[in-house]
Amino acid sequence: MATLELSLEDEAGARRARRGRRLGMLFWFAIGWMVLVFAVAIFADLLPLPSPTDMDMLERRAPFSVEHWLGTDGLGRDELSRLIYGARISLIVGLCAPVIGVTIGGALGMLAGYFRGRFESLVVGSMDVLLAFPPLILALAVTAFLGQSIFNLTCILGVLGIPAFMRVARASTLTLARREFVIAAQALGASHARILLRELLPNVLLPLLAFFLLGVAVTIVVEGALSFLGLGVPPPISSWGSMIGEGRESLDVAPRLAFIPAIAMFLTVLAFNLIGDTMRALTDPRQGAL
Amino acid sequence: MMQQVSSDPLLKVENLVVEYAVGGRTVHAVSGVSLEIARGETLGLVGESGCGKSTLGRAVLQLRKAVSGKVLFDGHDLTAMQGDALRKMRRRVQLIFQDPIASLNPRRRIGDIVAEPLVISGVADPAKRKQIVDDVLSAVGLDPALVGGRLPHEFSGGQCQRICIARALVLNPEFIICDEPVSALDVSIRAQILNLLEEMKARYGLTLLFIAHDLAVVKSVSDRVAVMYLGRLCEVGPSEQLFASPAHPYTALLIEAIPVPDPDVRPTQSVPVGEPPSPIAPPSGCRFRTRCPRADARCVDEVPELRMVAPGQFAACHHPLI
Numbered sequence: 001m002a003t004l005e006l007s008l009e010d011e012a013g014a015r016r017a018r019r020g021r022r023l024g025m026l027f028w029f030a031i032g033w034m035v036l037v038f039a040v041a042i043f044a045d046l047l048p049l050p051s052p053t054d055m056d057m058l059e060r061r062a063p064f065s066v067e068h069w070l071g072t073d074g075l076g077r078d079e080l081s082r083l084i085y086g087a088r089i090s091l092i093v094g095l096c097a098p099v100i101g102v103t104i105g106g107a108l109g110m111l112a113g114y115f116r117g118r119f120e121s122l123v124v125g126s127m128d129v130l131l132a133f134p135p136l137i138l139a140l141a142v143t144a145f146l147g148q149s150i151f152n153l154t155c156i157l158g159v160l161g162i163p164a165f166m167r168v169a170r171a172s173t174l175t176l177a178r179r180e181f182v183i184a185a186q187a188l189g190a191s192h193a194r195i196l197l198r199e200l201l202p203n204v205l206l207p208l209l210a211f212f213l214l215g216v217a218v219t220i221v222v223e224g225a226l227s228f229l230g231l232g233v234p235p236p237i238s239s240w241g242s243m244i245g246e247g248r249e250s251l252d253v254a255p256r257l258a259f260i261p262a263i264a265m266f267l268t269v270l271a272f273n274l275i276g277d278t279m280r281a282l283t284d285p286r287q288g289a290l
Numbered sequence: 291m292m293q294q295v296s297s298d299p300l301l302k303v304e305n306l307v308v309e310y311a312v313g314g315r316t317v318h319a320v321s322g323v324s325l326e327i328a329r330g331e332t333l334g335l336v337g338e339s340g341c342g343k344s345t346l347g348r349a350v351l352q353l354r355k356a357v358s359g360k361v362l363f364d365g366h367d368l369t370a371m372q373g374d375a376l377r378k379m380r381r382r383v384q385l386i387f388q389d390p391i392a393s394l395n396p397r398r399r400i401g402d403i404v405a406e407p408l409v410i411s412g413v414a415d416p417a418k419r420k421q422i423v424d425d426v427l428s429a430v431g432l433d434p435a436l437v438g439g440r441l442p443h444e445f446s447g448g449q450c451q452r453i454c455i456a457r458a459l460v461l462n463p464e465f466i467i468c469d470e471p472v473s474a475l476d477v478s479i480r481a482q483i484l485n486l487l488e489e490m491k492a493r494y495g496l497t498l499l500f501i502a503h504d505l506a507v508v509k510s511v512s513d514r515v516a517v518m519y520l521g522r523l524c525e526v527g528p529s530e531q532l533f534a535s536p537a538h539p540y541t542a543l544l545i546e547a548i549p550v551p552d553p554d555v556r557p558t559q560s561v562p563v564g565e566p567p568s569p570i571a572p573p574s575g576c577r578f579r580t581r582c583p584r585a586d587a588r589c590v591d592e593v594p595e596l597r598m599v600a601p602g603q604f605a606a607c608h609h610p611l612i
Binding site: 180184185189190198202203206 | 348353376377378380381384385387389392393395396397398406411454457
């Protein structure tokens with residue numbers, strides 16, 4: 001009777017080689033940048049930085065110097081310090097909002113794709129309504145009604161992300177739920193909860209995770225756009241978006257005030273996308289099958 | 291009229307009707323099928339694609355609800371069962387699928403997949419589970435130490451089918467429904483899997499319902515064969531007898547269509563023409579009449595019942611060949 005001929009050592013060695021080859025320089029740059037951004041954002045209070053809100057009207061738009069590494073902004077506030085404290089806001093909003101989306105949207109999508117029927121019509125219908133609602137109006141309405149705060153901003157962006165995550169989860173669940181392994185689990189007498197959690201979730205999680213990292217990148221940009229429009233975090237708190245917005249006023253005299261936060265945002269978003277892509281490729285059980 | 295194979299059949303299907311709605315219309319997948327399978331027997335179920343043989347297999351397991359009819363397993367009516375009682379009964383009946391790779395969760399390890407039935411049925415002790423899983427993996431010809439920690443994509447189709455068989459056997463069932471278990475496999479692997487099924491049948495004392503569209507495969511494994519056409523049974527009989535002297539014209543045509551491994555033998559021209567009619571609107575009377583060379587006015591009006599044409603052999607035809 002035939003058994004497996006491959007020995008385990010060979011396979012493990014081959015896998016190590018494959019994995020080593022796929023992680024290129026770009027991936028490590030992305031990881032390095034992420035570590036740097038997270039580290040300075042988390043330990044901002046411990047760093048020897050000037051206050052991001054202290055104004056020095058004598059040193060407005062000061063160039064790079066030993067005292068102010070990245071100069072000062074239009075109100076004489078330290079640019080590096082504002083950039084680092086701004087990273088906090090961008091990362092908190094950028095990570096928390098997609099978490100709301102992936103949790104609620106993912107759960108709704110899986111339930112809709114698995115149970116089908118009226119529940120699915122209801123979920124898809126309500127998501128379509130949410131999608132059709134202009135996001136900017138929603139943001140305006142909520143901030144006008146509840147006031148500007150990081151929490152409100154995160155909630156708005158999170159809710160706006162739910163339909164997209166729902167669709168990703170539902171689409172993968174729909175194709176998976178018809179596969180034989182799900183029918184096999186039903187034939188074994190597994191409960192719905194068990195099928196959803198043990199059979200479907202591990203398979204749906206991967207596209208959701210890849211989409212989550214994309215969501216983080218998009219949310220950082222959207223938060224920037226909202227802050228740029230003055231709907232984001234209330235001043236004097238800095239976020240990358242509001243810094244770009246404030247830098248706009250002095251684009252002709254000191255373009256760096258808009259460009260420095262823009263570059264920080266660009267690199268961070270790029271890093272999230274790169275890491276997301278690599279993670280997806282790494283965790284796919286069928287190597288390169290996608 | 292019902293064919294009697296033993297006084298105490300393990301599975302008895304009575305007048306089973308399965309229909310489902312597709313785009314507002316009703317598909318008559320299984321229309322009044324009655325079957326008996328004796329303990330320790332292998333019943334082969336053959337028919338063209340779309341004739342309802344897989345639906346019948348799934349309806350036996352209550353994966354698809356029957357419109358009417360009964361499924362008696364060891365005297366218990368499965369169609370009347372729900373919830374826990376049905377779940378307990380399902381442990382005694384297992385299913386093997388056509389596509390072995392799709393029937394294994396790509397993100398779970400083989401050890402977990404094979405242990406899953408034990409977890410669901412409440413074997414709480416992990417050491418005991420591992421013992422049972424290792425035993426059954428060895429029984430199907432896989433090295434437990436080597437395969438347990440791997441993912442399904444690392445195996446070939448034949449190996450995956452071995453894993454599926456191991457999963458089906460792990461609860462020590464009495465009855466296994468094999469839904470085209472070898473049609474997705476290479477010809478060279480088929481014999482191995484068929485031998486393995488035979489071996490497991492003897493070792494675990496199994497009763498098999500073997501669904502296939504390949505008559506040659508069915509002939510080699512079955513004690514009795516049931517031929518299905520468009521949701522109805524055409525003919526049931528002992529394997530040898532049915533192949534030697536088919537009573538139903540459809541069975542005869544299927545047997546003629548088996549390729550003969552001899553280049554000098556010309557293929558016969560009597561293979562049924564065209565596609566089978568749609569199960570959404572099946573023909574009146576005998577469902578095979580539209581393609582049958584012997585059909586006449588009686589076949590249009592009257593539904594033929596299964597009746598005995600030879601000892602143990604039953605055919606649903608107004609003009610049987612014997």
